[in-house]
Amino acid sequence: MYRLHNFVIVCLILLCASLPHVGYAAQVDVTPEVYKVTINKIEFHNSTTNTWVTVGQGDMTFDIASVNAGATVGGYVSGKPIPAGTYDKVRITVSRYMSIKIHASYGGTDYYTTSSSMDVNAIGVRAVVASTNSSDYAEGVVVSPDTSNGIHYEVIGDYFTDTQTFPTPVTIQKGSSGKLKVAFDVTNCCSLYTGDNNPPWGTTAFFYPGAPTVSASFE
Numbered sequence: 001m002y003r004l005h006n007f008v009i010v011c012l013i014l015l016c017a018s019l020p021h022v023g024y025a026a027q028v029d030v031t032p033e034v035y036k037v038t039i040n041k042i043e044f045h046n047s048t049t050n051t052w053v054t055v056g057q058g059d060m061t062f063d064i065a066s067v068n069a070g071a072t073v074g075g076y077v078s079g080k081p082i083p084a085g086t087y088d089k090v091r092i093t094v095s096r097y098m099s100i101k102i103h104a105s106y107g108g109t110d111y112y113t114t115s116s117s118m119d120v121n122a123i124g125v126r127a128v129v130a131s132t133n134s135s136d137y138a139e140g141v142v143v144s145p146d147t148s149n150g151i152h153y154e155v156i157g158d159y160f161t162d163t164q165t166f167p168t169p170v171t172i173q174k175g176s177s178g179k180l181k182v183a184f185d186v187t188n189c190c191s192l193y194t195g196d197n198n199p200p201w202g203t204t205a206f207f208y209p210g211a212p213t214v215s216a217s218f219e
Contacts, residue, residue, distance in 0.1 A: 099139050
């Protein structure tokens with residue numbers, strides 16, 4: 001029963017680590033005030049029956065920078081019992097659209113996220129435009145790539161689906177149950193790009209999210 005938390009940890013890490021990198025050097029890493037992500041589905045592969053088992057389904061947007069994020073995600077993936085069997089893979093479907101709100105300082109200048117977005121490369125990535133005017137401070141939308149571009153996940157319209165194999169298969173015994181506890185640490189997980197040295201996107205400053213640290217337990 002206690003080993004079920006291994007699945008949850010991997011799912012949450014995949015959710016966060018699947019966020020694609022912009023590919024350029026950031027000027028400063030910063031902690032977001034708001035970091036919203038939408039899960040569409042989480043599935044486990046039962047190798048005993050060769051079937052995919054859905055453990056969470058339906059769009060749910062949650063702010064992983066909030067104090068109750070762990071409880072929200074825990075409720076999403078713990079809504080139904082997992083059938084007995086040996087599980088070897090996880091498949092997670094996530095929206096390409098995410099929201100962030102961040103304030104950062106660099107080189108003596110304060111930068112704020114705005115409600116505007118901008119393209120930063122040729123594969124559909126959009127980032128939040130940064131402003132030095134505090135009156136522009138707002139929550140902005142970022143968009144992950146519109147193609148897998150050689151990366152392991154699959155883009156399907158406004159979502160991407162990532163399938164990973166567990167390093168070691170986990171066996172769930174009949175009657176397993178418990179309560180999930182999850183915690184997110186978003187400290188310095190997002191980045192400010194100021195446009196110094198005339199990078200490919202120009203000199204416009206912007207913010208883009210990275211992967212937070214996730215911990216979980218199943219009791």
